[in-house]
Amino acid sequence: MQLHKRDVIDAAAALLDSYGIADLTMRRLARELKVSPGALYWHFPNKQALLGAVADRILQTVDDVPGDWRDRVEAVCARLRDALLSHTDGAELVSATFASGHSQAMARIVEVLADAATQAPVAPSKGELAARTVVYYVLGFTADEQSRLQWDASGAALPDEQAVLTTNPTERFAFGLRLLVDGMAAARAETVAAARNFE
Amino acid sequence: MQLHKRDVIDAAAALLDSYGIADLTMRRLARELKVSPGALYWHFPNKQALLGAVADRILQTVDDVPGDWRDRVEAVCARLRDALLSHTDGAELVSATFASGHSQAMARIVEVLADAATQAPVAPSKGELAARTVVYYVLGFTADEQSRLQWDASGAALPDEQAVLTTNPTERFAFGLRLLVDGMAAARAETVAAARNFE
DNA sequence: ACCTGAACACCGTTCAAGT
DNA sequence: ACCTGAACACCGTTCAAGT
Numbered sequence: 001m002q003l004h005k006r007d008v009i010d011a012a013a014a015l016l017d018s019y020g021i022a023d024l025t026m027r028r029l030a031r032e033l034k035v036s037p038g039a040l041y042w043h044f045p046n047k048q049a050l051l052g053a054v055a056d057r058i059l060q061t062v063d064d065v066p067g068d069w070r071d072r073v074e075a076v077c078a079r080l081r082d083a084l085l086s087h088t089d090g091a092e093l094v095s096a097t098f099a100s101g102h103s104q105a106m107a108r109i110v111e112v113l114a115d116a117a118t119q120a121p122v123a124p125s126k127g128e129l130a131a132r133t134v135v136y137y138v139l140g141f142t143a144d145e146q147s148r149l150q151w152d153a154s155g156a157a158l159p160d161e162q163a164v165l166t167t168n169p170t171e172r173f174a175f176g177l178r179l180l181v182d183g184m185a186a187a188r189a190e191t192v193a194a195a196r197n198f199e
Numbered sequence: 200m201q202l203h204k205r206d207v208i209d210a211a212a213a214l215l216d217s218y219g220i221a222d223l224t225m226r227r228l229a230r231e232l233k234v235s236p237g238a239l240y241w242h243f244p245n246k247q248a249l250l251g252a253v254a255d256r257i258l259q260t261v262d263d264v265p266g267d268w269r270d271r272v273e274a275v276c277a278r279l280r281d282a283l284l285s286h287t288d289g290a291e292l293v294s295a296t297f298a299s300g301h302s303q304a305m306a307r308i309v310e311v312l313a314d315a316a317t318q319a320p321v322a323p324s325k326g327e328l329a330a331r332t333v334v335y336y337v338l339g340f341t342a343d344e345q346s347r348l349q350w351d352a353s354g355a356a357l358p359d360e361q362a363v364l365t366t367n368p369t370e371r372f373a374f375g376l377r378l379l380v381d382g383m384a385a386a387r388a389e390t391v392a393a394a395r396n397f398e
Numbered sequence: 399a400c401c402t403g404a405a406c407a408c409c410g411t412t413c414a415a416g417t
Numbered sequence: 418a419c420c421t422g423a424a425c426a427c428c429g430t431t432c433a434a435g436t
Contacts, residue, residue: 002400026429036402038431043400047429092298099291099342126374128363133375136339137332143298144331165327175325176332179382186381201419225410235421237412242419246410 003035005043012054021089052102055094058087059105064112069119070181076112077138077177084142091143110135120184134180141176145169202234204242211253220288251301254293257286258304263311268318269380275311276337276376283341290342297338309334319383333379340375344368
C-alpha cells in the first residue's frame with residue numbers, strides 16, 4: 001500500500017528515538033519502510049527537508065503562553081528544552097535543521113520570542129536578534145546537556161571535574177537564561193541613553 | 200619522505216579553506232597528501248581528533264587581554280568571531296569539535312571567559328556556566344552569519360526579509376553580546392539579594 | 399502518480415602484510 | 418615505526434524503466 005509523507009516522518013522519528021541521529025539515514029529509513037531508497041525522494045527533495053519535517057514534529061508542543069514577557073520567554077525556552085530532551089539527539093537534530101533554515105517550527109519560535117522581546121524594553125528592530133540570542137543559548141546548552149546525559153546513560157563514567165556540569169541541569173539552564181533576560185531588561189536604559197545622545 | 204602530524208593538519212586546513220567542511224574527508228585528505236587513507240590513522244585515532252587539531256590551529260590567535268572583565272569578554276569574543284570568519288565553515292567546524300569535546304583551544308577559551316566572569320559579579324560556582332553561555336552565543340551567531348555570508352558570496356540572492364539579518368553584522372554581534380554582559384553585571388544584585396534571603 | 403533497480407560517486411575505519 | 422592495499426560496511430542522490 002501507498003507510502004505517505006506522514007508514515008515516512010513517523011518512521012524517521014522512531015528511528016531517531018531508538019538509534020540516534022547517526023542511524024537516521026535515508027537507506028536505513030527506506031529499509032524500515034520496506035521501500036527502495038529512491039522512493040523517499042518522491043516525497044522529499046533531499047535529506048535536509050526530511051530532517052526538517054522530523055524537527056517540526058518534535059517541536060509541535062512548543063507553544064506560546066499568556067503572561068508578561070519574562071514568563072513567555074521562560075516558558076517557551078523551558079518547553080523547547082523539554083521537547084529536545086524527549087528525543088534521542090533531539091538538540092543536535094534541531095540545531096542542524098535550524099542552521100540550515102529547514103525548520104518551520106523554529107522560525108515560529110523565533111517569532112514568538114522576538115515578539116516577547118519587544119514587549120520587554122528591547123527596540124523592535126532588535127527583537128529578532130534578541131530572540132536568536134536566546135535560541136542560540138537554548139540549543140547550545142541543551143545539546144551539551146543531552147550529550148552528557150546520553151554519555152553516562154551509556155554506562156561510561158564521567159571524569160570528576162565534569163561532574164559539576166551535570167548536576168542540577170534545570171537550575172543551571174535557568175541561570176544562563178536569566179543572564180539573557182536580565183540583559184534584555186537592561187536594554188531599556190541603554191535605548192533611552194542612546195536616544196539622549198542623539199538629542 | 201615521512202608524513203608528520205603538522206603536514207596533515209596543514210593540508211586539512213588548506214582543504215577546509217579551499218573547499219569547505221563537506222570536502223574535508225579522510226580520503227580526500229589522503230589523496231592530497233599522496234598517501235593511502237590508512238596512513239592518517241597512524242597519526243590520528245579518528246576523524247574527530249583530526250578535526251579537533253584543525254580547530255585548535257584556527258583558534259591559535261584567540262588570546263586573553265589585560266583589562267577589566269568587560270574588556271576581556273568583549274575582546275576574546277571578537278577574536279573568536281574573527282578567527283571563525285577567517286576560515287571557510289570555521290564556525291561549523293569549531294562548533295562541532297566543541298560539542299564533541301575535542302577542542303583543547305575551546306576549553307582554554309572557556310576558562311578565560313570563566314575567569315573574567317568571576318571578576319564580574321558572577322559567583323565563582325557560576326563562572327563556567329556564564330562562560331559557556333557566552334560561547335554558545337558566539338558560536339551560534341557566527342555560524343549563522345557565516346552561512347549567510349557564504350551563501351550570497353556564492354552569488355545566490357537572499358530574500359528581502361532576510362536582508363536585515365546580514366547588514367551590520369559586527370554591530371549586531373555586539374548587541375547580543377551586550378545582552379549577556381549586562382546580564383552578568385546584574386548578577387551581583389541577585390547574588391546579594393539571594394544572600395539576604397538566607398540570613 | 400508513485401515506485402523499483404541499479405548505478406554513480408563517494409564515505410570512515412580496520413588490519414594483515416610489507417619496508 | 419610507519420605505511421600500503423584491500424577489504425568491510427556503509428552513505429546520498431539520480432534516473433530510466435516499470436505499474
